[in-house]
Amino acid sequence: MFESITDLASGLAKKEFSSRELTLAYLDRLRRFGPRYNALAHLFEEPALRQADQADTLFRAGRIESPLQGIPCGVKDLLATKGTPTSWGAEPYRHQQFDYDATLIRKLAAARAVLVGKLAMVELAGAGGYRYATASMHGPGLNPWNTDHWSGGSSSGPGSGVAAGLVPFAIGSETWGSITTPASYCGITGLRPTYGLVSRHGAMPLSWTMDKLGPMCRSAVDCALVLEAIAGNDPQDPSSSGRDFHYRSQTKPALDTLRVGFSDIDFRHWAHAASRPGFQDALDVFREMKLKFKPISLPQLPYGDVAEVIISAEGSSAFEALIRGDRLETLADERQKAGLRAGLAIPASEYLRAMRIRRIIQEKLRRLFTQVDLIVSPTTPETASRLDEPLDVGRPLELPDGERGNIDLSAASNLAGLPALSLPCGFGANRLPLGIQLVGRPHEEHTLLRIGEEFQKRTDWHRRKPPI
Amino acid sequence: MAKPTISRRTFAATLSAAAAGSAAAQQTAPPTERERTTDSELASALMRLGRRVNTLARFEVPFDTEPAFMFHP
Numbered sequence: 001m002f003e004s005i006t007d008l009a010s011g012l013a014k015k016e017f018s019s020r021e022l023t024l025a026y027l028d029r030l031r032r033f034g035p036r037y038n039a040l041a042h043l044f045e046e047p048a049l050r051q052a053d054q055a056d057t058l059f060r061a062g063r064i065e066s067p068l069q070g071i072p073c074g075v076k077d078l079l080a081t082k083g084t085p086t087s088w089g090a091e092p093y094r095h096q097q098f099d100y101d102a103t104l105i106r107k108l109a110a111a112r113a114v115l116v117g118k119l120a121m122v123e124l125a126g127a128g129g130y131r132y133a134t135a136s137m138h139g140p141g142l143n144p145w146n147t148d149h150w151s152g153g154s155s156s157g158p159g160s161g162v163a164a165g166l167v168p169f170a171i172g173s174e175t176w177g178s179i180t181t182p183a184s185y186c187g188i189t190g191l192r193p194t195y196g197l198v199s200r201h202g203a204m205p206l207s208w209t210m211d212k213l214g215p216m217c218r219s220a221v222d223c224a225l226v227l228e229a230i231a232g233n234d235p236q237d238p239s240s241s242g243r244d245f246h247y248r249s250q251t252k253p254a255l256d257t258l259r260v261g262f263s264d265i266d267f268r269h270w271a272h273a274a275s276r277p278g279f280q281d282a283l284d285v286f287r288e289m290k291l292k293f294k295p296i297s298l299p300q301l302p303y304g305d306v307a308e309v310i311i312s313a314e315g316s317s318a319f320e321a322l323i324r325g326d327r328l329e330t331l332a333d334e335r336q337k338a339g340l341r342a343g344l345a346i347p348a349s350e351y352l353r354a355m356r357i358r359r360i361i362q363e364k365l366r367r368l369f370t371q372v373d374l375i376v377s378p379t380t381p382e383t384a385s386r387l388d389e390p391l392d393v394g395r396p397l398e399l400p401d402g403e404r405g406n407i408d409l410s411a412a413s414n415l416a417g418l419p420a421l422s423l424p425c426g427f428g429a430n431r432l433p434l435g436i437q438l439v440g441r442p443h444e445e446h447t448l449l450r451i452g453e454e455f456q457k458r459t460d461w462h463r464r465k466p467p468i
Numbered sequence: 469m470a471k472p473t474i475s476r477r478t479f480a481a482t483l484s485a486a487a488a489g490s491a492a493a494q495q496t497a498p499p500t501e502r503e504r505t506t507d508s509e510l511a512s513a514l515m516r517l518g519r520r521v522n523t524l525a526r527f528e529v530p531f532d533t534e535p536a537f538m539f540h541p
Contacts, residue, residue: 128513129513194541195540195541196541209536209537241540301527302523302524302527304520305520305521305523305524306524308517309517309520309521309524312517334505334506334509335512335513337506337509338506338509338510338513339513341510341513342513342514342516342517343517345514345517346517350521350524352535353524353525353527353529355535355536355537356533356534356535356536357524357527357529357533358535358536359533359534359535360529360530360533362536362541415536416541417540417541442540442541443541
């Protein structure tokens with residue numbers, strides 16, 4: 001149940017097992033273990049078996065239309081699926097149903113993947129900010145490596161589901177850290193694509209100018225295969241860039257030509273002491289790959305302030321009817337409710353100021369990426385937090401001379417719409433997984449994935465299994 | 469050049485109005501524990517956003533900088 005997509009596809013092609021058998025096995029696993037991690041939102045038993053049977057018919061006819069054919073998968077419960085609940089992780093939307101499928105759901109079906117279930121998430125993907133891991137109608141996402149710790153959010157179910165072998169791959173969403181953080185905490189590989197590469201039609205809106213959908217998988221190669229299937233133009237999504245993604249057929253850059261920006265601040269000061277050895281080992285692997293390292297730091301700009309103002313203003317606008325209605329109180333997290341209410345108070349002038357500073361950030365990052373091809377930094381500086389830990393209280397940092405290195409990379413790169421790949425790279429405090437992230441230029445996912453693929457040929461962190 | 473002091477004042481006024489309009493403030497009876505929690509959380513959230521907004525107000529934005537709306541990076 002922990003095999004890669006490539007291995008499962010090979011077994012299906014060789015008729016070692018059928019898609020129906022594989023689907024039944026994953027349905028059983030989701031049913032038995034999904035609730036253990038609060039990972040499961042909705043199980044798709046009959047529709048999944050129908051899709052599996054269709055895939056098996058193709059296999060029997062000798063037709064393989066996609067590397068995902070017959071492979072079970074899960075999606076975060078914010079993607080519309082016709083005639084079944086799409087609850088957005090939030091009590092007010094528990095019984096919500098749409099009469100259409102999200103574009104991404106249609107693309108997975110076109111690739112002959114088998115949708116076995118929708119996976120749990122933080123309510124409204126944390127639109128108003130949240131204080132505790134319990135901010136979900138499904139309960140807190142539990143980390144398969146240690147259930148006293150959080151799976152990360154807001155794509156909590158995709159993170160724990162893939163890590164626990166409940167699905168071979170899943171789709172998550174990210175506005176600011178919601179794919180990369182659970183990928184890091186759960187020890188899986190997560191790819192946040194360039195803004196506009198994957199259609200969001202039918203996905204819950206949180207921030208129209210920052211939301212992205214992307215794969216959460218066991219390996220970088222798996223992420224590439226899934227991204228090939230879900231990327232592409234969509235006239236129904238105004239943010240669609242019109243670009244496709246091809247990995248297998250695309251010429252990859254030679255690794256020894258790539259310049260990697262990094263900062264000692266991130267690895268020696270920001271990273272938790274127990275995480276530093278793991279990150280240093282990962283950097284050594286990158287050096288063995290002959291990547292050229294270059295010290296670099298993000299320009300000092302108010303990334304977090306800009307991101308929070310934009311997300312608050314857009315999120316509260318998206319959920320204005322909920323905020324002004326009588327169902328807001330049924331949300332789980334007090335800070336989330338208050339954050340949503342407060343977001344409505346942001347004046348247009350302040351939102352526009354944030355969006356204008358964002359333009360400056362995008363331009364500064366564009367220039368920074370003329371000096372390097374990518375930047376590497378810890379995905380998160382420490383391992384998964386305890387379930388009872390408040391998430392809105394940061395660890396005090398002692399940074400030399402106020403230097404921040406690239407510790408704002410997540411906010412900065414989300415504001416600029418840049419792609420990021422989080423790779424498992426060892427274990428830190430409490431024997432929990434660590435993740436290291438690569439951030440690249442727009443539409444250069446293939447560069448990040450090529451490095452990830454090589455990194456995972458030289459390490460086995462992505463093959464480790466939690467004790468289930 | 470924008471005038472950040474005006475927008476800060478606007479934000480502060482909105483903050484006061486929101487706080488005054490809260491459930492507890494509208495009632496003559498003493499607020500319940502839940503209402504007190506709600507008001508306290510709202511005040512915290514508004515203050516937090518206010519700090520963010522004030523930080524951005526100190527940042528000089530060139531006159532010809534357009535907002536980053538639906539962009540294709």
